[in-house]
Amino acid sequence: MIGTGSRDEARTSRGHRTVVSETTVRRTLELVEPLVKHLARGTEQIAGARSAIDTRETHWHCPACTAVSETTRRLVREQRAPSPSDRWSGRLINAEEGARMTVATGSRTRQVVTLSQEGADELVRAVIAAARTSALPVSVAVHDAAANLLAFVRMDGAPELTIGIAQNKAYSSAAFGAATHQLHELIKEDEPLRLGIVHTPRLVTFGGGYPVVADGRIVGAVGVSGGHYTQDTAVAEEALKACGYSV
Incomplete structure (x- = not known):
């Protein structure tokens, strides 16, 4: 229980209940808040991707278009938000980011025509x-x-x-x-x-x-x-x- 001493005292037990210090509660909330925000963003991305797929309005404009499309559809099917590895591995690149990639690399690449x-x-x-x-x-x-x-x-x-x-x-x-x-x-x-x-x-x-x-x-x-x-x-x-x- 919290006594007259420091507010940061360690947790103590009162029967089967545990009383936690105010500082511990604040720290716990600080850790949980980013996770809640991440899950909220993931839910919005899934909803947007499902809407784009249903209306046939998905347009990918980057060299990784095939991987992007397949990964997004997989996430929608699995009803989950993209994981950090999905996002930062480069497999999820939206149209705006793809356009920037094209502009950035355009002067350093060339098209090659070859026999089919x-x-x-x-x-x-x-x-x-x-x-x-x-x-x-x-x-x-x-x-x-x-x-x-x-x-x-x-x-x-x-x-x-x-x-x-x-x-x-x-x-x-x-x-x-x-x-x-x-x-x-x-x-x-x-x-x-x-x-x-x-x-x-x-x-x-x-x-x-x-x-x-x-x-x-x-x-x-x-x-x-x-x-x-x-x-x-x-x-x-x-x-x-x-x-x-x-x-």
Whole structure:
């Protein structure tokens, strides 16, 4: 009980009841108040998110839009407020914050145009058609603008070694932005370059690899392997022309 002494005395028991000092009560309220406010804010966020989803008015304007949308919907389904980890991990970014991110990073980023899967498949089909016309079984690889593999086919009868060569031709063309036979022209008269650059992993300096250029931009590359490099070059050129690309 609270006696005539200090108001901050420790708790004492009176039967089955506990009397708590005024200071302890104040400290407890100070700890509980932020939690109550946090829960209130979370309830408002859930209500707003449910309203936006129901009226189809949710608009996300940030690079993490997919994660934001999925996380918000999950919170609504679970009927709970976002946890600190949800909020501060960057998974919950509203439209205003997303817009600020876009403005802040706009001058330090660029858009990249690249072949789609459909475009890659179209090139593969064109190469196979051209190779069949020449009765030449080949392997064909198509890479995107970042020199990553998009599509690959090894025709019946194409030697196993052509699997890697075709991919490396496409990789070399996409990475250098030039046809592989042009790379040989570039290095053949430069002794240090000729002897040194050939040790670069995956580099091919003979014909059969071509960059794919659309509207003046390199959007990918195609690599063909199966015959002499002059035959591979001819097949690649025919396929590119059939798809409307310049050579």
